[in-house]
Amino acid sequence: MTVKVRFFARFRELLGTDISVEPENGTTLTDLVRGIAKKNREGCDAIFDPEGNFHKFVILMRNGKRVELRDAGSTVVSEGDEIAVFPPVAGG
Amino acid sequence: MLSEHELERYGRQILLFGKKGQEKLKGSEIFIAGAGGLGSPVSIYLAVAGIGTLTIVDNDTVDRSNLNRQILHYDRDIGKEKTASAEEKLSQINPDITVKVINKTIDETNVLQLVGKTDGIVDAMDNYPSRYLLNKAAIKKKIPLFHGAIRGFHGQATTIIPGKTPCLACIFPSATPKEVFHVIGATAGLIAMVQATEVLKYIIKDGNLLTGRLFIWDGLEAHAEEIKVEKDPRCTACGLGKTASSERRRE
Numbered sequence: 516m517t518v519k520v521r522f523f524a525r526f527r528e529l530l531g532t533d534i535s536v537e538p539e540n541g542t543t544l545t546d547l548v549r550g551i552a553k554k555n556r557e558g559c560d561a562i563f564d565p566e567g568n569f570h571k572f573v574i575l576m577r578n579g580k581r582v583e584l585r586d587a588g589s590t591v592v593s594e595g596d597e598i599a600v601f602p603p604v605a606g607g
Numbered sequence: 608m609l610s611e612h613e614l615e616r617y618g619r620q621i622l623l624f625g626k627k628g629q630e631k632l633k634g635s636e637i638f639i640a641g642a643g644g645l646g647s648p649v650s651i652y653l654a655v656a657g658i659g660t661l662t663i664v665d666n667d668t669v670d671r672s673n674l675n676r677q678i679l680h681y682d683r684d685i686g687k688e689k690t691a692s693a694e695e696k697l698s699q700i701n702p703d704i705t706v707k708v709i710n711k712t713i714d715e716t717n718v719l720q721l722v723g724k725t726d727g728i729v730d731a732m733d734n735y736p737s738r739y740l741l742n743k744a745a746i747k748k749k750i751p752l753f754h755g756a757i758r759g760f761h762g763q764a765t766t767i768i769p770g771k772t773p774c775l776a777c778i779f780p781s782a783t784p785k786e787v788f789h790v791i792g793a794t795a796g797l798i799a800m801v802q803a804t805e806v807l808k809y810i811i812k813d814g815n816l817l818t819g820r821l822f823i824w825d826g827l828e829a830h831a832e833e834i835k836v837e838k839d840p841r842c843t844a845c846g847l848g849k850t851a852s853s854e855r856r857r858e
Contacts, residue, residue: 523823524761571781579835599834601823603779604756604763606788607645607733607795 516540516594520551523601529558544575544587548600562600574601609633613703617657628811629657635810636660638722640713640741641731642689643667644795645755645802647679649729652803654697658810660705661697664721665689666712676792713737718744727806730754730775731799735782739844742767742775746845753805755798758788760826762798765836766805766817769845776844778821778836794826 520534530552538547549567552559564570568584575582576599582590592598609629614621617629637658639650642665650661667689669680677689684692690708697706709721713732718740722728728745730752732738738754745752745767752767754775767774801822808814820833841848 523825524758524763527761527825528759572779572783574779576834581837602783603735603781604758604761605733605735605783605786606758606790607641607643607731607756 516592518547518592518594518596518598520548520598520600523599524604525561525602526558526600529555529561538592542592544577544582544590544592544598545569547592547598548575548587561602572603574603575599613657616701616703620656624811624813628813631810631812632657632807633659635726636662636724637727637729637806638725639663639729639731640737641665641733642677642679642693642708643673643731643733644676644757644790644792645799646693646729646731647677648796648799649731649755649803649806650679650693650697651700652800653729653806654701654704654706656803656807657701658704658806660707662707662709662723662725663690663693663697664709664711664713665693666710676790676795678792678796713740715740719747722748722750725750727751727753727809729802729806730756731802733788734785735779738775739782742844745769746774751809753802753809755802757790757794757798759790760794762794762824762826764798764801764805764817764822764824765820766809768816768818772818773836773838774842774845777839777842777846780839780843791826794824797824797826 518536522530522532534551552562578597621629635658639646642663669684669687669689671685679696680692688710690710694706694708722744728741728750730738730741746769749769755764805817821836822833824831840846
């Protein structure tokens with residue numbers, strides 16, 4: 516199974532984007548993103564809190580549909596999914 | 608009515624949307640929250656387009672480190688109130704419009720009064736707590752909010768029409784921690800131009816507004832895309848969560 520993960524803004528600066536991964540069946544959205552983010556400490560800290568949960572401000576989308584953060588740990592990814600992960604950009 | 612002088616000044620855009628469109632711009636009033644990176648180019652382009660009244664709010668003074676992006680302010684303005692600097696430049700750029708400035712920090716107690724009766728609110732703030740105040744004011748007064756934000760080579764924008772589109776808190780329910788953000792002036796300029804174009808379209812009623820869509824710009828990749836955004840029925844600013852959170856406050 517192939518899934519594409521797209522990071523935006525600060526997350527993209529730290530982790531790159533359009534990352535193709537081949538997760539095992541049953542992988543959740545949280546595990547998927549954590550698996551990629553842990554390659555870069557700063558990237559991981561930008562997205563996850565010290566307990567390993569998504570920071571409250573993180574926006575998650577799966578195939579263009581918002582996924583609530585509280586559901587990310589129980590949402591299993593499927594073949595061809597496109598996952599978008601982004602922070603609100605704040606400057607002005 | 609437009610004067611001979613105005614017909615000449617705005618001739619090239621009157622070709623685009625007619626005297627009627629220009630009169631609409633002249634009769635409109637836009638509130639710009641912030642005279643910084645986004646507020647500078649937004650106000651300049653709305654001024655030259657002939658928006659009748661621009662109200663600009665900011666409580667900051669010009670710092671040398673602002674000058675890489677805040678193009679309303681010049682080297683000689685360092686230490687001056689941004690509002691005074693903005694008023695001076697904008698009235699020189701277009702003496703035919705009215706520029707009002709308010710040297711205040713927008714807060715919960717004054718936001719409704721400061722926004723007043725306006726046709727649109729431009730979000731040119733640099734933090735989410737202030738943006739949420741503008742969002743609430745926009746919802747309460749049913750005034751469109753033209754959102755923009757920047758960081759580094761990245762930016763985002765969307766147009767919020769209260770009651771019709773998702774509000775800012777539907778899209779971004781939680782703020783990122785405050786930081787000194789890195790940025791280039793060109794990113795501010797690009798996002799500000801999206802906002803200014805939206806304001807003009809809204810007033811002359813042309814085209815498709817950037818509603819229900821978040822425009823996302825990546826300058827490093829020279830790539831723009833948009834993400835569909837939806838109303839959150841439980842939103843604390845415009846949805847069911849609104850009553851829930853005021854209930855909680857009462858408790």
